[in-house]
Amino acid sequence: MRFSKLLVPTLRELPADAEVTSHKLMLRAGMIRKLAAGIYTWLPLGLRVLRKIERIVREEMDKSGAQEVLMSGVLPAELWRESGRWEQYGPELLRFKDRHEREFCLGPTHEEAITDLIRREIKSYKQLPANFYQIQTKFRDEIRPRFGIMRAREFLMKDAYSFHMNEASLKETYQVMYDTYSRILTRLGLKFRAVLADTGNIGGTASHEFHVLADTGEDRIAYSDAGGYAANIEMAEALAPASPRPAPGQPLGVVNTPDAQSIEEVSAFLGIRPEQMLKTLIVEGRDGGVAALILRGDHELNAVKAARLPQVASPLRMADADAVRAAVGCDIGSLGPARLPCPVIADRSAAVLADFVCGANENGKHLTGVNWGRDLPEPIVADIRNVVAGDPSPDGKGRLEIARGIEVGHIFQLGTKYSTAMKAHCLDEGGRAVDLIMGCYGIGVSRLVAAAIEQNNDERGIIWPDAIAPYAVALCPVNMHKSERLRRAAEEMYARLLAAGVEALFYDKQERAGVMFTDIELIGIPHRLVLSDRGLDAATCEYRGRRDAAARDIPLAGAVDFIRDKLAR
RNA sequence: CGGGGCAUGGCGCAGCCUGGUAGCGCACCUGCUUUGGGAGCAGGUUGUCGGGGGUUCGAAUCCCUCUGCCCCGACCA
Numbered sequence: 001m002r003f004s005k006l007l008v009p010t011l012r013e014l015p016a017d018a019e020v021t022s023h024k025l026m027l028r029a030g031m032i033r034k035l036a037a038g039i040y041t042w043l044p045l046g047l048r049v050l051r052k053i054e055r056i057v058r059e060e061m062d063k064s065g066a067q068e069v070l071m072s073g074v075l076p077a078e079l080w081r082e083s084g085r086w087e088q089y090g091p092e093l094l095r096f097k098d099r100h101e102r103e104f105c106l107g108p109t110h111e112e113a114i115t116d117l118i119r120r121e122i123k124s125y126k127q128l129p130a131n132f133y134q135i136q137t138k139f140r141d142e143i144r145p146r147f148g149i150m151r152a153r154e155f156l157m158k159d160a161y162s163f164h165m166n167e168a169s170l171k172e173t174y175q176v177m178y179d180t181y182s183r184i185l186t187r188l189g190l191k192f193r194a195v196l197a198d199t200g201n202i203g204g205t206a207s208h209e210f211h212v213l214a215d216t217g218e219d220r221i222a223y224s225d226a227g228g229y230a231a232n233i234e235m236a237e238a239l240a241p242a243s244p245r246p247a248p249g250q251p252l253g254v255v256n257t258p259d260a261q262s263i264e265e266v267s268a269f270l271g272i273r274p275e276q277m278l279k280t281l282i283v284e285g286r287d288g289g290v291a292a293l294i295l296r297g298d299h300e301l302n303a304v305k306a307a308r309l310p311q312v313a314s315p316l317r318m319a320d321a322d323a324v325r326a327a328v329g330c331d332i333g334s335l336g337p338a339r340l341p342c343p344v345i346a347d348r349s350a351a352v353l354a355d356f357v358c359g360a361n362e363n364g365k366h367l368t369g370v371n372w373g374r375d376l377p378e379p380i381v382a383d384i385r386n387v388v389a390g391d392p393s394p395d396g397k398g399r400l401e402i403a404r405g406i407e408v409g410h411i412f413q414l415g416t417k418y419s420t421a422m423k424a425h426c427l428d429e430g431g432r433a434v435d436l437i438m439g440c441y442g443i444g445v446s447r448l449v450a451a452a453i454e455q456n457n458d459e460r461g462i463i464w465p466d467a468i469a470p471y472a473v474a475l476c477p478v479n480m481h482k483s484e485r486l487r488r489a490a491e492e493m494y495a496r497l498l499a500a501g502v503e504a505l506f507y508d509k510q511e512r513a514g515v516m517f518t519d520i521e522l523i524g525i526p527h528r529l530v531l532s533d534r535g536l537d538a539a540t541c542e543y544r545g546r547r548d549a550a551a552r553d554i555p556l557a558g559a560v561d562f563i564r565d566k567l568a569r
Numbered sequence: 570c571g572g573g574g575c576a577u578g579g580c581g582c583a584g585c586c587u588g589g590u591a592g593c594g595c596a597c598c599u600g601c602u603u604u605g606g607g608a609g610c611a612g613g614u615u616g617u618c619g620g621g622g623g624u625u626c627g628a629a630u631c632c633c634u635c636u637g638c639c640c641c642g643a644c645c646a
Contacts, residue, residue, distance in 0.1 A: 009579090009596095011596090012580090012596080012607065013581050013596090014580085014581080016581070016639080017638080017639055017640085019640095036638090037637085037639090146639095146640095262645070266646095279646055281646065303643090315643090317643085318644080318645080331646085332645060332646040333646055335646055478604090479604060511607090512603090512606080512608070513605040513606060514605075515607050515608095516607095517605080518606065530605080542605095
């Protein structure tokens with residue numbers, strides 16, 4: 001492609017609303033433009049990357065034995081009423097009516113649509129198992145779309161749904177999808193990790209998320225430095241400390257802490273470590289009252305774990321200041337686990353502390369030398385905190401590390417939720433009707449574009465992995481407009497690259513070298529060939545990989561083979 | 570949803586408080602010079618000042634209203 005014929009509106013200045021790296025770079029590189037909140041137009045360069053990812057996803061899905069279909073983005077309300085999700089889904093589901101006042105929604109996911117198809121068309125166990133996928137535009141009316149394409153309202157997703165007569169068959173396909181996703185991300189050239197995930201409100205038994213590793217990722221994942229254990233931090237179990245609770249060694253005391261409320265303030269004020277303190281969180285209870293959650297001062301509450309407790313409302317909601325005052329009689333900065341009029345649930349690490357410091361449930365006072373059993377009743381003990389780096393791995397092998405990731409894939413063993421609700425069944429060998437067992441498997445295709453950038457960039461711009469670069473090589477003649485000889489050489493090189501099947505971007509705009517290099521680096525073309533009169537005199541051209549520290553001269557005649565060799569790796 | 574903010578040329582912004590008929594940088598166009606890392610000089614194009622209503626001799630500016638967009642908030646103990 002000739003650069004002069006391609007719409008690549010690179011930007012020196014940034015629209016003010018871009019926050020994360022990938023969003024800024026996609027705007028600056030002229031890949032996308034915003035049409036409305038969370039809704040984007042893909043420009044030629046961005047679309048090429050999107051299509052490359054899509055192609056790899058499609059190839060691997062086909063290889064896995066899945067069949068491609070394409071369902072409508074507009075879905076009738078009646079199907080969603082059947083599954084119960086018309087009522088459940090909330091405002092994220094964009095609903096509207098047609099001219100006949102019939103209700104529809106824009107599909108955020110397609111379990112209902114595919115289940116409707118399957119219940120009509122598949123009658124016998126002989127047709128199963130089967131896995132259907134599509135690569136299609138989804139719409140979720142996010143409360144707060146942000147980070148550009150990373151969390152847009154409209155996005156491109158590959159979603160697949162498998163149907164089975166029994167659990168064993170589901171597990172088999174689930175494993176195939178797990179392997180397929182791993183292959184896809186490997187082919188894309190991305191560093192990733194598959195982690196155990198919460199099944200959330202979709203339900204089902206097993207679930208894995210696939211995360212592209214990037215320091216700017218929104219999710220935190222925990223993985224073992226020794227074994228193969230990896231889980232979303234929401235899921236990772238914090239084991240009970242190995243050593244038992246020490247015996248009480250200090251008397252109970254009360255100290256005045258007039259201006260100290262947070263853990264940091266109190267620990268600094270008293271000259272103790274946060275690990276020797278307990279923090280008390282009052283949350284809404286399941287029965288309409290409240291419940292107290294107790295954590296060691298240096299630990300964070302895990303909302304997912306806490307919401308699973310029978311005493312706690314799900315989803316988790318913190319009690320507000322007024323509710324705390326009404327229930328306990330003090331402000332939230334002085335809360336402690338003693339004499340609480342509600343269930344008290346302590347994290348495993350909090351339950352083994354002795355001689356600890358905590359709020360006195362009286363404003364401006366904290367207790368010291370406190371001990372469970374002696375000074376206050378033994379609490380209910382549960383795992384309610386986030387794991388931290390250095391915690392023992394739940395599988396008993398090694399210690400946990402924490403990394404940041406961007407969730408780009410999620411696979412679920414769904415079970416019979418939709419098939420039961422929508423009466424999707426099949427006859428088995430004995431002629432009995434059996435509810436189909438389902439799995440579902442999603443990959444955020446458009447999000448992968450952003451994730452790839454988050455993982456691969458520097459101060460100059462994007463650094464595309466070869467597999468998804470919009471063009472493999474940039475052909476950059478220096479001052480071509482001044483040298484007919486150079487123009488001929490560049491045109492010839494361009495033709496030879498194309499003939500060799502190399503996706504070349506010919507920088508034929510009349511720009512200064514600096515502008516040219518800056519453009520090419522910003523848009524992240526992984527390989528660059530520079531042609532100049534100086535080089536022609538020596539029968540060389542200059543090669544530089546986007547990550548290379550410096551350029552080097554290579555023989556002009558061998559340049560095409562050189563590039564082909566680079567790309568073959 | 571709650572709180573805050575913004576809307577002026579393609580992009581980034583100033584002007585608004587204190588009303589007098591719109592300006593800067595980038596981009597874009599022309600010419601000359603320049604030319605291996607976002608050039609210089611000169612000239613030029615681009616505006617329903619988000620929409621509607623009001624106050625006023627006069628509104629980008631003050632008032633009302635509508636719309637769009639952005640930011641913060643779901644871990645504070």
